[in-house]
Amino acid sequence: MATLQASGLTLAYDKVTIVDELSLDIPTGQVSIVVGANGCGKSTLLRALSRLLKPAGGQVLLDGADIHSKPAKEVAKTLGLLPQSPTAPDGITSRELISRGRYPHQGLFKRFSAQDEAAVARAMELTGTTDLADRPVDELSGGQRQRVWIAMALAQETDLLLLDEPTTFLDVAHQLEVLDVVSELNRTRGITVVIVLHDLNLAARYADYLVALKGGKIYAAGHPTEVVTEKTVKAVFGMPSRVIPDPVAGTPLVLPIGRQRVLRTESVLAANGIFRGDAPVNEPQALAEGLEQDSAVIEEEVQAITRTVAEADPNLARPAREHLQTLAFQTTVLRSQELSPSFRRLTVGGADLEDFGTNSHPLDMRIKLLLPPEAGFGANGEIASLRPDALTSPAEQLGWYQRWLAIDPAQRGYMRTYTVRAFREAGHRDNLGATPELDIDFVLHGKVVDGKLQGGPATEFGDRARPGDPLLLLGPNKALTDDSYGGIEFRPGAATRIVLAGDETAAPAICAILESLPANITGHALIEVPETTDILGTTTRSGISVQWLTRGSAEHGSLLRDAVRSVVAIPGAGVVQTNADPEDIDVDESILWETGQAQSAPFYAWIAGEAGTVKELRRYLVRDAGIDRKQVAFMGYWRRGKQEN
Numbered sequence: 001m002a003t004l005q006a007s008g009l010t011l012a013y014d015k016v017t018i019v020d021e022l023s024l025d026i027p028t029g030q031v032s033i034v035v036g037a038n039g040c041g042k043s044t045l046l047r048a049l050s051r052l053l054k055p056a057g058g059q060v061l062l063d064g065a066d067i068h069s070k071p072a073k074e075v076a077k078t079l080g081l082l083p084q085s086p087t088a089p090d091g092i093t094s095r096e097l098i099s100r101g102r103y104p105h106q107g108l109f110k111r112f113s114a115q116d117e118a119a120v121a122r123a124m125e126l127t128g129t130t131d132l133a134d135r136p137v138d139e140l141s142g143g144q145r146q147r148v149w150i151a152m153a154l155a156q157e158t159d160l161l162l163l164d165e166p167t168t169f170l171d172v173a174h175q176l177e178v179l180d181v182v183s184e185l186n187r188t189r190g191i192t193v194v195i196v197l198h199d200l201n202l203a204a205r206y207a208d209y210l211v212a213l214k215g216g217k218i219y220a221a222g223h224p225t226e227v228v229t230e231k232t233v234k235a236v237f238g239m240p241s242r243v244i245p246d247p248v249a250g251t252p253l254v255l256p257i258g259r260q261r262v263l264r265t266e267s268v269l270a271a272n273g274i275f276r277g278d279a280p281v282n283e284p285q286a287l288a289e290g291l292e293q294d295s296a297v298i299e300e301e302v303q304a305i306t307r308t309v310a311e312a313d314p315n316l317a318r319p320a321r322e323h324l325q326t327l328a329f330q331t332t333v334l335r336s337q338e339l340s341p342s343f344r345r346l347t348v349g350g351a352d353l354e355d356f357g358t359n360s361h362p363l364d365m366r367i368k369l370l371l372p373p374e375a376g377f378g379a380n381g382e383i384a385s386l387r388p389d390a391l392t393s394p395a396e397q398l399g400w401y402q403r404w405l406a407i408d409p410a411q412r413g414y415m416r417t418y419t420v421r422a423f424r425e426a427g428h429r430d431n432l433g434a435t436p437e438l439d440i441d442f443v444l445h446g447k448v449v450d451g452k453l454q455g456g457p458a459t460e461f462g463d464r465a466r467p468g469d470p471l472l473l474l475g476p477n478k479a480l481t482d483d484s485y486g487g488i489e490f491r492p493g494a495a496t497r498i499v500l501a502g503d504e505t506a507a508p509a510i511c512a513i514l515e516s517l518p519a520n521i522t523g524h525a526l527i528e529v530p531e532t533t534d535i536l537g538t539t540t541r542s543g544i545s546v547q548w549l550t551r552g553s554a555e556h557g558s559l560l561r562d563a564v565r566s567v568v569a570i571p572g573a574g575v576v577q578t579n580a581d582p583e584d585i586d587v588d589e590s591i592l593w594e595t596g597q598a599q600s601a602p603f604y605a606w607i608a609g610e611a612g613t614v615k616e617l618r619r620y621l622v623r624d625a626g627i628d629r630k631q632v633a634f635m636g637y638w639r640r641g642k643q644e645n
C-alpha cells in the first residue's frame with residue numbers, strides 16, 4: 001500500500017503563502033477528510049499532495065520519496081485525483097471518459113488492452129455506472145456524472161484516491177450517493193482516500209481521520225469525535241455552534257448559531273429530542289432558566305436550523321458567493337494607461353474582487369464586462385444580484401442571462417468578453433491599494449469622428465474611462481472554482497512544444513500565458529498587431545520565441561496565416577496526417593469555438609482572434625498539417641462586421 005505524507009510543506013501563489021510549513025501523515029487505508037473555511041488552503045493542499053502544485057518549501061512524500069522526483073505518469077499509477085468541477089469533452093460517453101483513466105498504464109504506442117478493458121469494467125461495476133456506459137456524459141444527472149468521474153479515477157487503479165469537493169453542486173441525496181460509493185470502495189478495496197469537503201457534518205460522518213485547516217496550518221487532526229468540538233468549529237469557521245451526537249450516525253453533528261432572533265428554539269430542539277449540555281432540558285422550569293441565562297444564544301439556535309434547511313432548498317436566499325460559480329464584481333477604474341496607439345490598459349479594483357479568481361495564474365481567463373450605455377449606468381438589477389454579498393437563491397438565478405438579454409440595450413448596456421491581463425491580490429508587491437486589482441487591455445478599434453472614437457461599446461468605454469468610473473464585470477468565484485474553471489481555455493496537457501497565435505485581441509491572453517510557462521516549453525508565439533508601435537513587451541521564462549507581426553496595410557490576418565504556416569510544417573510535428581476537412585462553420589452565423597483538454601501529445605496550439613482568420617488556420621492545421629484536434633484550441637474572439645450582443 002502506498003503512503004503519502006506532507007513534510008514542512010509551504011505552498012504559495014504569486015508569493016502569497018497559502019499553506020504554511022504543514023506536516024501531515026495520511027493514514028493508509030483510511031478515509032481522510034480535510035475541512036476548513038473558504039480560502040484556508042484545503043484545495044491547494046490537495047493539489048500539492050497530487051503533484052499538481054510544486055511546493056515553495058518542504059516536500060510531499062509518496063512512498064517516502066519526493067513526489068516531484070517521480071515522473072507524472074509513474075505517480076498517476078499510484079495516485080488518482082478527481083479535481084473540483086472537472087469538465088468533459090462535448091459528446092463523450094461515460095465509457096470513453098472512464099477509459100481515459102487507463103492512460104498512465106499505456107505505453108507510447110500501446111493500444112487499449114484486455115487488462116485495460118477489465119479495469120474499466122471493474123470501475124463501472126464498483127460505481128454502479130455500467131448502465132450509463134453508452135450515455136453521453138453531458139446528459140447525465142449531477143450525481144451520475146460525478147460517479148462516472150469517480151469511475152475514471154478508479155479505472156486508474158491506484159492505491160490512493162484524492163477528491164476535491166466531489167459533492168459541490170449536488171443535492172443532498174446525490175452528495176450521500178457519492179460519499180457512500182467512495183467509503184464503500186475504501187472498505188472493500190482498502191484504498192486510501194483523501195477528500196476535501198466543505199460540509200462539516202458530512203465530513204464528520206464519513207471521515208476516519210479529519211483534518212481541520214485554519215490559515216494554511218493544521219488546527220486539529222484526528223478522529224471526528226476528537227476534532228469536531230464547539231471550540232474547533234469556532235476557531236476554524238469563526239462560527240459559534242452546538243455540537244451534539246448525530247441521531248443517525250452517532251458522529252458529531254454541528255448546529256451553527258446565527259445572529260438573528262428566532263423564538264422557541266429550545267422547545268423546537270427539545271421536541272426533536274435534542275438537548276443542550278449534559279442534562280436534558282425538557283422541563284419548563286429549566287427551559288425558562290435557560291432562556292433567561294442565555295437568551296441570545298438560544299434565539300440563535302433555530303436560526304441555525306433554518307440556515308441548514310436553507311442550504312438544502314434552492315428557493316431560499318443566501319449570499320451569492322456561497323453557491324454561484326460566476327459572480328458579478330463591482331469595480332472602479334483605478335488607472336487608465338495608453339500602452340500604444342492601439343492598446344489601452346484599464347486597471348480596476350474593489351473589495352468585491354476579494355472573491356474573484358481561481359486561486360491560480362489567470363492564463364487566458366475570460367471575463368465579461370458590463371458596459372453601461374454612454375448616457376449613464378445600465379439597468380443591472382439582474383447582474384447586481386450576482387454580486388458576492390447579494391442575497392439570492394439558486395432558483396432565482398436560473399435564466400438570468402436571458403432576462404438580462406431581453407432588456408432594451410439602451411437601458412441595460414452591453415456585455416463584452418475580455419481577458420484578465422493580470423490579477424494582483426491586495427498585498428501583492430505591485431499592488432499598493434487595499435483591495436485586489438486587475439488589468440484589462442483594450443484594443444481601440446474603430447474610427448475617430450469629431451475627436452471621439454467610434455468602435456463598439458467596449459472600445460469606446462476603454463477609450464473614455466477615467467479613474468473613479470465604475471465597471472461591473474462577471475468572473476469566477478474564488479471559493480467555488482479552481483484552475484479547471486471553464487473560462488480558461490489554455491489546456492496544453494503534457495505538450496512541451498506550443499504554438500500561440502492570435503491578432504491584437506489575443507495579445508493580452510498570449511502575453512499572460514507566456515508569463516506562466518516554465519523553462520522546458522519551447523515553440524512559437526505569433527502576434528499580429530496593427531502597427532510597429534503596438535509591439536508590447538512580453539516576458540517569459542520558457543523557450544518560446546515571440547514574434548510580433550505588424551500588419552500595416554496588409555489584409556487583417558494575412559501575416560498570421562503565413563507565419564503559422566512557416567512554423568507548423570506539413571505534416572505537423574509528431575502527428576498523424578488526416579487530410580480530412582474539418583466540418584464547415586459559418587463564422588457569420590455561429591461562434592467558432594473548439595477547445596478541449598489536450599492529452600499526452602507533445603504538440604499543442606492555441607489560436608485566437610478574428611473568426612475568419614481562425615477558421616482558415618483551423619483548416620490548415622487540421623486538414624493540411626493533420627494536427628489532432630484535441631491538441632488545438634480554435635477561438636473566434638470577434639467577427640469582422642458583427643457586433644457582440
Ligand SMILES: Cc1cc2nc3c(=O)[nH]c(=O)nc-3n(C[C@H](O)[C@H](O)[C@H](O)COP(=O)(O)OP(=O)(O)OC[C@H]3O[C@@H](n4cnc5c(N)ncnc54)[C@H](O)[C@@H]3O)c2cc1C
Nearest residue numbers: 418419442443445456457458459505637639640641642644
Ligand atoms: C475570450 C475572449 C477574450 C477577449 N479578450 C480581449 C482582450 O483582452 N482585449 C480586447 O481588446 N479584445 C478582446 N476580445 C475581443 C473583444 O471581445 C471584441 O473585439 C469585442 O467585439 C469588442 O467589443 P466592442 O464593443 O468594442 O465592439 P462590438 O460592438 O462587438 O463590434 C462593433 C464593430 O467592431 C468590430 N470589431 C470588434 N472588435 C474589433 C477589433 N478588435 N478590431 C476591429 N474591429 C473590431 C466588429 O466586427 C463590429 O463591426 C476577446 C474576445 C474573447 C471571446
